[in-house]
Amino acid sequence: MAAARKNSPYELFYWPGIPGRGEYVRLALEEAGAPYVDVARERDTGMEEMMALMEGEGTKHLSFAPPFLRDGRILVGQVAAILLYLGPRLGLTPKAEAGALWTHQIQLTITDLVAEAHDVHHPISVGLYYEDQKKEAARRADDFRGQRIPKFLDWFELVMEANGATKEKPHLVGKSLTYADLSLFHTVDGLKFAFPKTTGRLMKNRPLVSSLHASVKKRPKIAAYMKSDRRQPFSDGIFRHYPELDK
Amino acid sequence: MAAARKNSPYELFYWPGIPGRGEYVRLALEEAGAPYVDVARERDTGMEEMMALMEGEGTKHLSFAPPFLRDGRILVGQVAAILLYLGPRLGLTPKAEAGALWTHQIQLTITDLVAEAHDVHHPISVGLYYEDQKKEAARRADDFRGQRIPKFLDWFELVMEANGATKEKPHLVGKSLTYADLSLFHTVDGLKFAFPKTTGRLMKNRPLVSSLHASVKKRPKIAAYMKSDRRQPFSDGIFRHYPELDK
Numbered sequence: 001m002a003a004a005r006k007n008s009p010y011e012l013f014y015w016p017g018i019p020g021r022g023e024y025v026r027l028a029l030e031e032a033g034a035p036y037v038d039v040a041r042e043r044d045t046g047m048e049e050m051m052a053l054m055e056g057e058g059t060k061h062l063s064f065a066p067p068f069l070r071d072g073r074i075l076v077g078q079v080a081a082i083l084l085y086l087g088p089r090l091g092l093t094p095k096a097e098a099g100a101l102w103t104h105q106i107q108l109t110i111t112d113l114v115a116e117a118h119d120v121h122h123p124i125s126v127g128l129y130y131e132d133q134k135k136e137a138a139r140r141a142d143d144f145r146g147q148r149i150p151k152f153l154d155w156f157e158l159v160m161e162a163n164g165a166t167k168e169k170p171h172l173v174g175k176s177l178t179y180a181d182l183s184l185f186h187t188v189d190g191l192k193f194a195f196p197k198t199t200g201r202l203m204k205n206r207p208l209v210s211s212l213h214a215s216v217k218k219r220p221k222i223a224a225y226m227k228s229d230r231r232q233p234f235s236d237g238i239f240r241h242y243p244e245l246d247k
Numbered sequence: 248m249a250a251a252r253k254n255s256p257y258e259l260f261y262w263p264g265i266p267g268r269g270e271y272v273r274l275a276l277e278e279a280g281a282p283y284v285d286v287a288r289e290r291d292t293g294m295e296e297m298m299a300l301m302e303g304e305g306t307k308h309l310s311f312a313p314p315f316l317r318d319g320r321i322l323v324g325q326v327a328a329i330l331l332y333l334g335p336r337l338g339l340t341p342k343a344e345a346g347a348l349w350t351h352q353i354q355l356t357i358t359d360l361v362a363e364a365h366d367v368h369h370p371i372s373v374g375l376y377y378e379d380q381k382k383e384a385a386r387r388a389d390d391f392r393g394q395r396i397p398k399f400l401d402w403f404e405l406v407m408e409a410n411g412a413t414k415e416k417p418h419l420v421g422k423s424l425t426y427a428d429l430s431l432f433h434t435v436d437g438l439k440f441a442f443p444k445t446t447g448r449l450m451k452n453r454p455l456v457s458s459l460h461a462s463v464k465k466r467p468k469i470a471a472y473m474k475s476d477r478r479q480p481f482s483d484g485i486f487r488h489y490p491e492l493d494k
Contacts, residue, residue, distance in 0.1 A: 056405050061349050064356045064402050076348055078355040080327070085348055101323055101332055102308050108325040109311045115362060123370050123383065125390035136370065136383045143372035155311050158303050 018237030032090035190239030265484030437486030
């Protein structure tokens, strides 16, 4: 499916400085070659525009938190809802309802994993520093590494198996790329950054998920994006590398 | 909008014994008067059927966890995806794309709040008992009561204000009931059960959310459902009342 031609660029609103949850939207836009502005990074007044939309004065569809996307009169927040909106426009989701719904369901399960990956270093409060919840983080990390990452990765592997995925066609849904593939790629990438030992070990026994990760990374538009300065490296966002939390 | 007439009942799969996440789906089905079977509760072989679908043998669209819903050839999991599917069929979401997407975005924000409400009593691991993470739960509860519940409730109140909601028409989206209203009703209900002191105090200054809660509770089909034995009381599910976590 080809991306629809579009005159005015999509506007993505997200905190500058980290890939964060905004990255799931960026990857879809980049893969589709869709025109977009990363407002808070690229416009001089970007942060002010974002804060104004967040403070709610005159914002009809106020988001609880970034990222959110503006497309003309549409303003939509929550990563999974943004991708639900963009999917058909970017040719990154099946056209039939059942396939589109299934792609969305997978995305929502990725959303759950992403929230858990964040909560490992912030098990008590997003308002406190990691240093103020290190003891609790160590306990939660044990569980996340030992129970949760394997359980999620097993599910993605099963989903790919049930889809008849192969090394050559490593997709979660159908025989072509969807936004769920891009999102799983980035999530595995984040886990590799945050928990290199654990993830390296676990990926050895998840051949289909490993193939998906390797294959998305090599896609021409994704590879070019990863080398560009539009891509921000992992640091202190959702996926964080604290050596003491990995084993 | 009237619910579509339907011959074969929807099949809802969820753990028996608690309202849990299944309740968000039940409330939509009940309000619409849609025929459904709560499989694990109502069928002798219900638990076996649910486990078979979860274990994946021959399940094409395997869910990560209950609830999931079967409607003929459609099998869909994740509460927000189930409601996205049911919404137009039950007349519980706007017909235009922008309104349907906005309703879904609100539902996803409710999903986030529900996950946080659960993690208050399980901040370390879902695999451990509350008793094994009481100390951490006490710290997390302080933050949830002091920061998170007010922040979420403020957002719902703002959303209702921006929608022009009133005491007589206390809706999140448009001028009639959507599944997001039902979900917010149940979430407030759960918070009242789990954190009666905190929630009682906070609701005094959120008149629109309070009106929504009172108004949904009085809807004839919801009121009849709440009195029926199809409704399971709150206990040790997502919303749990531990007096030491409320202040």
